[in-house]
Amino acid sequence: MNLQETLELHVKAAVKALFESELESVEFQATRREFAGDITVVVFPMLRVIKGNPAVIGEQVGQYLLDNVDLVKGFNVVKGFLNIEISDAYYINFFQQIKDDESYGFSEVKDDKAVMVEYSSPNTNKPLHLGHVRNVLLGYSVAEILKASGKKVYKTQIINDRGIHICKSMLAYQKFGNNEEPTAELKGDKLVGNYYVKFDQAYKAEISELMAQGQSEEEAKKNAPMLLEAQEMLIKWEAGDEDVVALWKKMNQWVYDGFDVTYKNIGVDFDTYYYESDTYLLGKEFVSEGLRTGVFFKKEDGSVWCDLTEDGLDEKIVLRSDGTAVYMTQDIGTAIQRIKDYPDVGGMVYTVGNEQDYHFKVLFLILKKLGFDWAKNLFHLSYGMVDLPSGKMKSREGTVVDADDLIQEMADTAEEISKDLGKLEDYSEEEKQELYKTIGLGALKYYILKVDPKKRILFDPKESIDFQGNTGPFIQYTYARIQSILRKADSAGSDIPSSEEVALHDKEKELIKQLELFPEVIQNAADQHSPALIANYTYDLVKEFNSFYQNVSILGADTEIEKSFRVALSRTVSHTIKNAFQVLGIEVPERM
RNA sequence: GGUGGCAUAGCUCAGCUGGAUAGAGCACCUGCCUUCUAAGCAGGCGGUCCUAGGUUCGAAUCCUAGUGCCAUCACCA
The missing domain is CATH 1.10.730.10 (Isoleucyl-tRNA Synthetase; Domain 1)
Structure with a gap:
């Protein structure tokens, strides 16, 4: 029992003895420096139960404590504040108890349910920057704090390893790469990131050219050959085209190796990894399942949605009309996969920027609707963006603060x-x-x-x-x-x-x-x-x-x-x- | 437009479930190294807690409305 809990009992006893009244709780605060005393009881809230002048009540309670409680050494009352002086013996005894405890403040694991903390979750087309650094530091620390508070914790991430953005880097590499390989000076993630920038430059040049030929900006953006080629590449990837998949594997591996160096530099680690390319299929399965149970519905064009209007939200798409997965599909799959892999997990923490607040609100709601009991223990650790004086960091435009450099x-x-x-x-x-x-x-x-x-x-x-x-x-x-x-x-x-x-x-x-x-x-x-x-x-x-x-x-x-x-x-x-x-x-x- | 977040000293931030005269750091100004590490200590200067109402014995904190900034509301992630 700590000091406050001890005193609370005594204050309640004092009020009972002096005024024959029962207090529900006692309000404490640290005594301000300018007054004598170690801890302060706020008298005002007692006025609801006891009628009278707060200063007088404070005086009476203080005297009672001084007379009846050993560790109270003195008191004074200023307005409605009862400042209590605690004996040195109390503090010395307390110190005796903790002085040899090297893990002071940490609790033993006291919960049989584990928590999975996800953080980092990068795309594999560019190096980590300051925004990722905030994510990684926050997630890692929260995981460690949860451990220290007595929880079993798994650290994980989801690696966004497929999609159009990776194809952009791949395409630029094919066109301009000359089989360049990572070196000691140029880590793999940096190399791949360079080609992401090169893609954007070439793409923009094409847009200008098309506009010069008379196309509107909107048309030009859609018709630029670079973009069309990247989209074609994505289709090939999904079809399992050998060359494309080989390049994808090679470049992703470069990025992973580069990330590992950065993580090691920062001093964070992970217990498990999940890849989007592995989990989106499971998501699709559960979309079919939800369709059967009526959680989702199908529109005429074949796309699948979840109606959240009764929960004050909109309708949310969970499967495209062409049957391909969206972000939400994959996140549903990943969550379920994690619980399958680690049955002792009773809840999860997602460390993701606040721009995705809505996404996670929806994700958690859908998982609840699908009937998972652990869905009530999901938490979106939502954090603010890291901005530069010039505004947002943009990898494509090279206006990022690189993690390794920093x-x-x-x-x-x-x-x-x-x-x-x-x-x-x-x-x-x-x-x-x-x-x-x-x-x-x-x-x-x-x-x-x-x-x-x-x-x-x-x-x-x-x-x-x-x-x-x-x-x-x-x-x-x-x-x-x-x-x-x-x-x-x-x-x-x-x-x-x-x-x-x-x-x-x-x-x-x-x-x-x-x-x-x-x-x-x-x-x-x-x-x-x-x-x-x-x-x-x-x-x-x-x-x-x-x-x-x-x-x-x-x-x-x-x-x-x-x-x-x-x-x-x-x-x-x-x-x-x-x-x-x-x-x-x-x-x-x-x-x- | 709907929804969510944020707004405290020149700058960066604290302020726990409402409690005393709103606190730190940086910057600026004063002192303190022959004594345990001066990346420090002691002190000074500096505030319309975005605005207006409301609840309360008491509001930076809670409620309502407004203003400003950010995000989001995509068959993007």
């Missing part, structure tokens, strides 16, 4: 700063490079994860990401500082005060209070699918620690017991930073 730039910035500070003279070149990457990635990941997922991010490549203030490196730096102290504090502080006699320094007490919040923050972040809550918590913790560090001497404490206590406190803070950053997917360095 990671490299961040590491370069970290290197510059580190060199200026010159604290790593005795590190080997290899160790240094590794550290620069840790710091650079830390800056990037924190920058993206600290903002509420549903808000859009405006990223200005000209203004580099900060390394000071509310940033990843600031937090990493604090961690490194603590490690430095721990290295110097020869005998680890296992000998910490247990008596009520020790007076806690204000900064020490604030730190313990902050530590106390961590498990709840993890649960909240899991419930809300929000890494931002973890990031903001960690920042507060670290700020508190730095203030402690600058104002209180740890290794130079007056007594041995004080020194041990402060070392132990620092160590626990560093565990907590490490654990918080682990679920954000950010590494912490021993030095920096």
